[in-house]
Amino acid sequence: MNSVFRSCFRAMSFSTRVLPTHPSSIHFSSISPTFSDSVTQESLHSAANHLRSKNCVAFPTETVYGLGALALDSASAAKIFTTKGRPPDNPLIVHVSSTDMLNTLLPNHYVIPRIYHILIKHFWPGALTLLFPREASLVPDIITAGQPTVAIRMPSHPVARALIAVTGAPIAAPSANSSGKPSPTKAEHVLRDLEGKLPIILDGGACGVGLESTVVDGLGQDGHLRVLRPGGVTVEDLERVLKEEMGHDSPRVLVHRRDYRDEVMEQTPTTPGMKYRHYSPAVPVLLLDPLPSASVQFADVINTLRSRSVRKIGVMALDDSPIGQHPLPTLFEWCRFPLGPRLDPSVAAQRLFDGLISLESQGVDMILVEAISEEREGLAVMNRIRKAAGETIHVALDPVV
Numbered sequence: 307m308n309s310v311f312r313s314c315f316r317a318m319s320f321s322t323r324v325l326p327t328h329p330s331s332i333h334f335s336s337i338s339p340t341f342s343d344s345v346t347q348e349s350l351h352s353a354a355n356h357l358r359s360k361n362c363v364a365f366p367t368e369t370v371y372g373l374g375a376l377a378l379d380s381a382s383a384a385k386i387f388t389t390k391g392r393p394p395d396n397p398l399i400v401h402v403s404s405t406d407m408l409n410t411l412l413p414n415h416y417v418i419p420r421i422y423h424i425l426i427k428h429f430w431p432g433a434l435t436l437l438f439p440r441e442a443s444l445v446p447d448i449i450t451a452g453q454p455t456v457a458i459r460m461p462s463h464p465v466a467r468a469l470i471a472v473t474g475a476p477i478a479a480p481s482a483n484s485s486g487k488p489s490p491t492k493a494e495h496v497l498r499d500l501e502g503k504l505p506i507i508l509d510g511g512a513c514g515v516g517l518e519s520t521v522v523d524g525l526g527q528d529g530h531l532r533v534l535r536p537g538g539v540t541v542e543d544l545e546r547v548l549k550e551e552m553g554h555d556s557p558r559v560l561v562h563r564r565d566y567r568d569e570v571m572e573q574t575p576t577t578p579g580m581k582y583r584h585y586s587p588a589v590p591v592l593l594l595d596p597l598p599s600a601s602v603q604f605a606d607v608i609n610t611l612r613s614r615s616v617r618k619i620g621v622m623a624l625d626d627s628p629i630g631q632h633p634l635p636t637l638f639e640w641c642r643f644p645l646g647p648r649l650d651p652s653v654a655a656q657r658l659f660d661g662l663i664s665l666e667s668q669g670v671d672m673i674l675v676e677a678i679s680e681e682r683e684g685l686a687v688m689n690r691i692r693k694a695a696g697e698t699i700h701v702a703l704d705p706v707v
């Protein structure tokens with residue numbers, strides 16, 4: 307353990323306050339926000355003061371709630387790791403409120419590549435994280451876990467952006483959950499998980515996207531855009547925008563593990579979600595993956611569950627899917643948490659973590675989750691479900707037509 311970690315290792319105890327904010331009362335006409343509501347302004351100033359005093363603060367973003375601390379201060383950033391129980395070799399995303407702030411983080415004379423200009427124009431502020439070369443004299447080792455790159459994004463949630471702007475400094479923020487747990491999409495999720503470990507949670511309501519940003523690397527020599535973690539900005543949207551702007555010269559968009567593998571990189575935590583356990587609630591998650599040729603029927607799955615000591619079961623399935631519409635036998639107590647319509651995977655994205663956390667808090671013994679199509683937001687949804695699930699069963703289910 308290095309000295310920065312050792313100095314912050316003592317578990318801090320706080321009386322955690324949840325402060326209200328009204329996102330619609332925050333306006334950005336210039337780089338600095340204005341507030342039409344004093345409660346929101348006070349909450350943000352209080353959170354910014356805590357950040358400047360080197361404490362962690364939880365705040366809403368459009369993707370998930372973040373656990374923020376000053377990015378350019380090692381002692382502050384170290385508190386993120388101790389608060390979450392995060393392994394120190396897992397790098398953090400740095401959040402900025404403006405492109406001016408982005409420029410302050412980049413090496414002198416660095417020229418932002420054309421592909422990044424296009425992505426920034428279309429997707430910032432928003433759920434897209436870009437890797438940039440790290441300026442070692444500015445960005446501490448603890449942020450990048452010693453990598454030569456730093457991950458940066460500009461969130462679109464008014465509370466997140468205003469908090470960074472009012473603090474006047476880039477904010478490092480992973481998802482505001484204990485390491486390994488599902489990411490929080492409501493202030494109450496953060497409170498349940500981290501109460502007593504941080505002074506302030508800004509409440510900005512439920513996150514609109516519901517799962518984390520898409521992490522991309524466009525720095526490779528071959529000019530392709532590599533998606534290290536699928537997320538809120540879909541691969542289809544990335545491809546469409548690059549095609550529109552660059553035509554025949556547009557780079558390929560390659561999704562890690564779908565379109566390319568990198569065995570060496572997969573052993574390092576810089577590949578998001580690869581090395582460590584992720585997104586898992588305290589109860590087992592069973593993924594039901596419909597496969598027409600499978601010999602297992604849904605009734606067989608129920609029979610298997612009878613042999614396990616489960617009493618109350620959570621079911622997360624699409625509204626209009628075989629499992630979503632399947633009658634559930636009364637020998638168990640069931641709690642359904644619908645994932646929305648098959649044709650709109652953004653609803654499943656918005657509800658996934660909320661469902662895992664809510665069902666766990668309702669006391670279920672197990673959660674069944676139905677696989678969805680890996681199109682649009684479905685790619686990120688399935689990426690998270692596969693990591694959350696301890697077990698997968700292929701079931702023979704006819705698609706609902």
Ligand code: TXA
Pocket residue numbers: 367369370371372373396397398399435437450453455456457479480481482517518519520521534575576577578579
């Ligand atoms: O939507 C989000 O991205 C949320 C909100 C709070 O902004 N944040 C978030 O952070 O999901 P976190 O720490 O849970 O996930 C960040 C991921 C990590 O898995 C890490 O591996 C990857 O980004 N990452 C960070 N820096 C990197 C780097 N230099 N190279 C490759 N991957 C990096």
Ligand code: MG
Pocket residue numbers: 480481489
């Ligand atoms: Mg996370």
